[in-house]
Amino acid sequence: MAYAPTTRHLLRAKDLADARYFESLDVNDMARAAGLSRAHFSREFRRAFGDPPHAYLLTRRLERAAALLRNTDRSVTDVCLSVGLRSLASFTTSFTRAYGVSPTAYRASFPPASHRARIPWCVQRAYGRPRYSTFR
Amino acid sequence: MIKISTAQLWVDDQDEALEFWTQKIGMEVRSDVTLPELGDFRWLTVGPAGQPDTAIVLMAIPGPPVMDGETAEQVRNLMAKGFAGTIFLTTDDVQSSYEELKGRGVEFSEEPEERPYGIDSGFRDPAGNSVRLTQPREDLA
Numbered sequence: 001m002a003y004a005p006t007t008r009h010l011l012r013a014k015d016l017a018d019a020r021y022f023e024s025l026d027v028n029d030m031a032r033a034a035g036l037s038r039a040h041f042s043r044e045f046r047r048a049f050g051d052p053p054h055a056y057l058l059t060r061r062l063e064r065a066a067a068l069l070r071n072t073d074r075s076v077t078d079v080c081l082s083v084g085l086r087s088l089a090s091f092t093t094s095f096t097r098a099y100g101v102s103p104t105a106y107r108a109s110f111p112p113a114s115h116r117a118r119i120p121w122c123v124q125r126a127y128g129r130p131r132y133s134t135f136r
Numbered sequence: 137m138i139k140i141s142t143a144q145l146w147v148d149d150q151d152e153a154l155e156f157w158t159q160k161i162g163m164e165v166r167s168d169v170t171l172p173e174l175g176d177f178r179w180l181t182v183g184p185a186g187q188p189d190t191a192i193v194l195m196a197i198p199g200p201p202v203m204d205g206e207t208a209e210q211v212r213n214l215m216a217k218g219f220a221g222t223i224f225l226t227t228d229d230v231q232s233s234y235e236e237l238k239g240r241g242v243e244f245s246e247e248p249e250e251r252p253y254g255i256d257s258g259f260r261d262p263a264g265n266s267v268r269l270t271q272p273r274e275d276l277a
Contacts, residue, residue, distance in 0.1 A: 018185070022158070072169060073169045114169045116167075123174075124174060128173065128175075
């Protein structure tokens, strides 16, 4: 078997978190992707990337959630589920800890997603045109 | 400088397309907004994680008054026949992308094959649109 340094295995776990954060992924799955025992994996991951794996996975999810809050009009519950988190209460708590404001307040601090979406003028013109009606 | 920002793909069902492009192909949601003032038009875009300024808009085939019924039917037909448009994607390892996507149930119409320009494969989205996935030959870059 070709030699691959541990960091390369750890990167596989990091890539997994980046790619599949919206699934019910946990540190065990990351350790499996790296092919290391859980305790050894957590230590080595932290040494290589600065954060323990659970923190990396959570902040990846929170970063994606923040983007969805800014760029979509999905409900906070939907955003929470869309990033692979099951509990709305713990999502709200960890989001608030990371961003200093609740998900709702974070969203309110940006212009509405429909303004940020930059929907092309040709689309607005086509879809905004009313149906012709002869009724009064 | 002129750049490509967004390309459009007609889709049958936006929710199905969204699930396909994010969960199976691995793209990010860039924008998902529904506008009541435009007859509940939904602007839904996805893009690759590494290319924040490029997106694909997954456009539902509209009804009247935007598009008359006959035209909508024609577009639906073209799409089902695979002639409504193609997206050309690249990857640095087509064999591993192929296996990963196939494992998630993506319907490949062509397995990775050596071509003069690289290793090329093709799959379809749920609506029938053709998507190419290519590992370009590095020496031609």
